[in-house]
Amino acid sequence: MSDHRSEFPPESHPPDPSDTQTAEGEDTFVLLDECLSTLPDDAPQQELLYRLRHRLLHEGATQERRDLELKKLGAVVEKLTAPANRIGTLLDVPTEGIARIVVGGSEFYANIDPRLTSDGLKRGAQVLVNEAYTVIKTLGYDLNGPIVKIRDVLADGRLRIDQEPGRPGSFLGRGADLEQLELKAGDEVRLDPSHRLAIEHIENQEAKTHILDEAPTITWDQIGGQKEAISSIRRAIEYPLLHAEKFARYEFEQPKGFLLHGPPGCGKTLIGQATANSLAQLVADPSTAQSSTSPISGGAFLHVKGPEVLNMWVGESERIIRDLFAQARERRKAGLLPFLFIDEAESILGTRRAMRSYNISNTLVPMFCAELDGIESLQDVVVILASNRPDLIDPAVLRPGRIDRKIKVGRPDRKEAANIARIYLTPTLPFDHDLLRAHNDDAVAVSDSLIQDIVTHVYRRDDDARVLSIRLRNGRRETLYRSDLLSGAILASIVRRVKERAIERSIQEADAGITRDDIAIAVKDEYAEGGILPPDDSAEEWLKLLDHHPDQVVSVSPFRKSGVERELSVRTII
Secondary structure, eight states, X not given: OOOGGGGSXXXXXXXXXXXXXHXXXXXXXXXXXXXXXXXOTTOTHXXXXXXXXXXXXXXXXXXXXXXXXXXXHHHHHHHHTSOOOEEEEEEEEEETTEEEEEETTEEEEEEBOTTSOGGGOOTTOXXXXXXXXXXEEEEEOOSOOOEXXXXXXXXXXXXXXXXXTTSOOEEEEEOGGGSXXXXXXXXXXXXXXXXXXXXXXXXXHHHHXXXXXXXXXXXXXXXXXXXXXXXXXXXXXXXXXXXXXXXXXXXXXXXXXXXXXXXXXXXXXXXXXXXXXXXXXXXXXXXXXXXXXXOOOEEEEEEEEHHHHOOSSTTHHHHHHHHHHHHHHHHHHTTEEEEEEEESGGGTSBOOOOOSSOOTHHHHHHHHHHHHHTOOSTTTOEEEEEESOGGGBOHHHHSTTTEEEEEEOOOOOHHHHHHHHHHHXXXXXXXXXXXXXXXXXXXXXXXXXXXXXXXXXXXXXXXXGEEEEEEETTSOEEEEEGGGGOOHHHHHHHHHHHHHHHHHHHHHSTTOOBOHHHHHHHHHHHHHSOTTSOOTTOHHHHHHHOSXXXXXXXXXXXXXXXXOBOOEEOGGGO
8 A cells, every 4th residue: 555645755745725826826927037037138038928927917907807897796686686675664662672563564573783773763763674574774754644633642642543434443652753742632643654653743734824923013002992992891801910919809700701893894803903912911011920820921812714714524613613722722831821813703603593404503602612611711811702793693602701791892983083094194194285384384283184174074964975774673764874884994995095196196296295185085985986885785784884783674775876775675684
């Protein structure tokens, strides 16, 4: 038997396979360099060996680039043929490194890639899951998803929502961004794709339209006339704050709300805004702060017109009423005194009638009364109603304990009309030069003279000033003139017409100013155009302008331009 050691010379050893590639790569150039060093400089073989050495270097670099491209191609092929990752929703992280997820409607307890930070692991966020169901990446919240309305909020924070009619409701958890947010019934939230969690609160943009950014800046001095109405409402709202100790000694219960009623255009809205401004300043005054049960830093004004509440969908109008009071209470918690001003209140709080068919007033009035009963006093929420047909408002709304104060905003008399006109026709306006010379260049005297002209033209009692003839139930017939239907809005419009005529004339004549003729023409045009008066065939609209109770009016007869009366019966609308 032969010895394996005989296959190699005694002084040599078998080559190491791991060094073969390196040895071959190094020996090739080493041998070439040794050959080149043994040759003389003028040997013809030297050029061939140099060319061979260059070719080997070039082929080596080409092979390295080819290997790199093959490696990249292999990585692309591996990526394209790899199984797709799944997208799931993170429900919870019960323990460190473990996630409770839902993928395709099924729940899993999955491992979390240790390289992920806890900041991105939010409840309700989307996560990327590999084929081994390991959470390998967070994708944030999905931007899409259904919007649902909250029916109730449980004590543990879960939300109850209603499904389609006839189907039972369900409970939802909260996403990470909603855990500390105060939600209430009626709010809208957006769900995650799995419909398991609420991840976004949808603000009600429609409700924001009723809220003014700042409390009104109208002051009592900016309201012309209406001294009696202003005095009544100031005593009702300001005295309990200015003299809180005296009211407490008499155990006087402060009012919850007010009704401002009277003909249109007489300043009900302005009085409501001035009320809000006055109360906001009082409650923000440290000297009156002790009269409030909690600190108040200012006011918030919610202005709502009655028809804006009406909605064709059953239950939607009631929801708007609830939201209005909820918004008012939220602002009270924020340290503001909210004022809920509802204009044209008769449109939503009309008298309920016994009928089998659905009537919106049968549900809106009870909802409003229920919300109103939850208000303690004007230190909680101040409710102000305005209406030119108080006879159409349900008695349940106007009973004591709800709307406690009824304040009539009547038409201005001669003195009040002059005060209203003085607000708009100021001495700073440009007047006609002849007028100024006639009054010794005294602009105040000219302004007072023109204001008296307006009052004189409006309070004329001739045939041209007749507007309406009414017949009462007692058989008496009355003729109403321009002054009987006068309002602050009409006076403001007359002065506006005066200014328009003066501006138009000043465009042609640089030195033109307001004249007496402008006053006469403006008054005539204001009543002749009929924009302030209802159509001749609208008896119900005429009733809104009258100071008489509608039940006492049998018919109205507007005077046409020709002076002929046309009697309109109102029996059918009473």
